Amino acid sequence: MRKKHLIWRLCSCIIAFTIFFSVFSSSLMADGENQMDTDENTSSLQNPVEGLLDPNPAGLPIPGADSYLVYDVLSDTMLIGYQYDTPKAPSAITQIMTVLLALENLELSDTITITKAMYESIPDAYVRIGFSEGEVVTVEQCIYASLLKSANDACLALAIKISGSEKAFVDKMNQRAVELGCTNTHFTNSYGLSDGEHKTSCQDMSLILKEALRHPDFTTISTCTSYTIDPTNTFNDRRVLNNANRFISTPSTAYEYYIGGKTGYSDESGYTIIAGAEKDGRRLIGILLGANDAENRYLALSELFEYCFANYTTTMIEESELSVAVKNATSQIENALVGSNLKIDSSSLQLLEYYTIQTSVANGGYGNEIDLGGVVVDPTLKSQELKLPIIRTFSNNATYKIGYLTVRIIDESRINEEVEKVTSTSDKKDRSGIIVTILIISGLVLVAGSAILLFVKMIKKRKFNKNHRNPRIL
Numbered sequence: 001m002r003k004k005h006l007i008w009r010l011c012s013c014i015i016a017f018t019i020f021f022s023v024f025s026s027s028l029m030a031d032g033e034n035q036m037d038t039d040e041n042t043s044s045l046q047n048p049v050e051g052l053l054d055p056n057p058a059g060l061p062i063p064g065a066d067s068y069l070v071y072d073v074l075s076d077t078m079l080i081g082y083q084y085d086t087p088k089a090p091s092a093i094t095q096i097m098t099v100l101l102a103l104e105n106l107e108l109s110d111t112i113t114i115t116k117a118m119y120e121s122i123p124d125a126y127v128r129i130g131f132s133e134g135e136v137v138t139v140e141q142c143i144y145a146s147l148l149k150s151a152n153d154a155c156l157a158l159a160i161k162i163s164g165s166e167k168a169f170v171d172k173m174n175q176r177a178v179e180l181g182c183t184n185t186h187f188t189n190s191y192g193l194s195d196g197e198h199k200t201s202c203q204d205m206s207l208i209l210k211e212a213l214r215h216p217d218f219t220t221i222s223t224c225t226s227y228t229i230d231p232t233n234t235f236n237d238r239r240v241l242n243n244a245n246r247f248i249s250t251p252s253t254a255y256e257y258y259i260g261g262k263t264g265y266s267d268e269s270g271y272t273i274i275a276g277a278e279k280d281g282r283r284l285i286g287i288l289l290g291a292n293d294a295e296n297r298y299l300a301l302s303e304l305f306e307y308c309f310a311n312y313t314t315t316m317i318e319e320s321e322l323s324v325a326v327k328n329a330t331s332q333i334e335n336a337l338v339g340s341n342l343k344i345d346s347s348s349l350q351l352l353e354y355y356t357i358q359t360s361v362a363n364g365g366y367g368n369e370i371d372l373g374g375v376v377v378d379p380t381l382k383s384q385e386l387k388l389p390i391i392r393t394f395s396n397n398a399t400y401k402i403g404y405l406t407v408r409i410i411d412e413s414r415i416n417e418e419v420e421k422v423t424s425t426s427d428k429k430d431r432s433g434i435i436v437t438i439l440i441i442s443g444l445v446l447v448a449g450s451a452i453l454l455f456v457k458m459i460k461k462r463k464f465n466k467n468h469r470n471p472r473i474l
Helices: 002-031 091-105 139-149 152-163 166-179 202-212 216-222 296-311 319-336 412-467
Strands: 065-072 077-082 111-113 136-138 226-229 239-242 258-266 270-279 282-291 312-316 342-351 354-358 366-370 383-394 399-411
Touching (some): 065 202, 065 296, 077 202, 091 139, 091 152, 091 166, 091 216, 091 258, 091 270, 111 152, 136 139, 202 258, 216 258, 296 312, 319 342, 319 366, 319 383, 354 399, 399 412
Antiparallel strands (some): 065 077, 111 136, 226 239, 258 270, 312 354, 366 383, 383 399
């Protein structure tokens, strides 16, 4: 029984090895087969309006600021503005970037142990919450103090918590600004200290606030009426923080559509304000830099918001409303290809999600068409793609590019030849693979058989030797 068992184990191992080797060889052959590469056009659509949508708005309220901008978030459109891309001192609205990085890199429940570096460099005239060395506070408390009271020590504490030093954090601020698309921003500190080199623009700050408003905690915190910091390990009283933003705190300047923002002031910057507003599904961001009055900046910005909500319309683009234009364009291309081996293989749409236009223009209606003016078909190519602009034309003859129709054209005869070639090559590889596999298995079977015969002979020899031992000499 023991001999049979050994033989069976040997055979099982050889068979298992044979099966594994044949499967492994097949997989290697499959991995080596040619595959057709496909290049997909992934270029993103840009806002069809470069610069301001309305450079000369009629009846616009006077903002009373050195520079201003109102920006439509959904359509990524700058509606109205003045010197909106000119770098200027932002003062405390800088803290929006610091809070944004805190929301991106920390948890609200994280704790911060206050060090002297978090407050001793702040000038005496700048607002502080009054943290002391060794005091333990939370990230949430520092964000509330920054957005509600412009507490510069709370803002600096967030910066050092994130990066270890303000200098390292400033590098992070500038890097994040570039990532958001800012082109005229250079931060030198985390909270808005005026030093001549600390600059940003209305356009850049709008992009920063746009990203901050993506965080629900930012809106919740910046629009609350008040917040209380409970006693800490070094401070025995409660700290009550009332929101200093007059969009929230003052009935005469309150704005019901306000969803978050920040104000600031310094001798260099004058009065600054940036805010988001949401109404009827639309989201706008407005900013004033160098405003000449603390209270009037709120009234001026709310008037600019109302002007833009009333005079501009943001609309979602529906693919279904382009079906007729797409059908007409593809029909014209197909007619042009009659008599050749070329044909349309596929088509796809790339559309802006939203666009913004003057309300008076939108009310006049519009038409859609595919621009075929630049179409050039190369009959020598096996396949080619045409990227055709989709144009929306309004009643005043204003035109906007709202997307592209991409049409893929193939040479059917050459494609068929290529398919036959690939199929033939594949068949040959399959046949070659089968022959190789059979030869490998056959060789392994021969080896296995020889091994078994050798093993049997060894057993017989051992049996013979056992039964024919030489007599022992005593």
